[in-house]
Amino acid sequence: MEKRSSSEALLTCKCPRCREGEMFKYKLLEKWFSIDMYDKCPNCEQTYEPEPGFYFGAMFVSYAFSAAITLTTGFVLYNFFGNPETWVYMSVVLVSLAIFWPVMFKYSRSIFLHLFGGIRFNPKYSD
Numbered sequence: 001m002e003k004r005s006s007s008e009a010l011l012t013c014k015c016p017r018c019r020e021g022e023m024f025k026y027k028l029l030e031k032w033f034s035i036d037m038y039d040k041c042p043n044c045e046q047t048y049e050p051e052p053g054f055y056f057g058a059m060f061v062s063y064a065f066s067a068a069i070t071l072t073t074g075f076v077l078y079n080f081f082g083n084p085e086t087w088v089y090m091s092v093v094l095v096s097l098a099i100f101w102p103v104m105f106k107y108s109r110s111i112f113l114h115l116f117g118g119i120r121f122n123p124k125y126s127d
């Protein structure tokens with residue numbers, strides 16, 4: 001079997017060390033609003049919390065996702081829906097963020113663990 005690339009592992013929320021084990025107990029399409037995360041990789045037992053409070057930093061990534069969703073929603077409403085009232089902007093942005101928060105949560109943690117977790121890929125653990 002061909003080895004998964006690091007970006008593929010990041011995008012599929014896999015363990016950064018073995019690139020096989022799941023980070024989260026459920027995939028997005030299985031249970032959209034479930035964000036249960038394993039403490040360790042189910043495949044190689046790599047811990048997913050390198051230090052206490054590690055995922056505070058993931059809030060910055062999540063903030064970037066929120067800003068992107070807000071700006072995209074604003075752009076679409078302004079250009080394709082004739083610049084509606086302010087309450088429409090607020091409602092659509094809030095609903096969009098409410099729907100997409102599990103995506104932002106999982107990807108911000110996956111991005112943060114892969115980029116700043118200090119865990120290197122070890123082919124010994126992937127087979």
Ligand SMILES: [Zn+2]
Nearest residue numbers: 015018041044
């Ligand atoms: Zn692993």
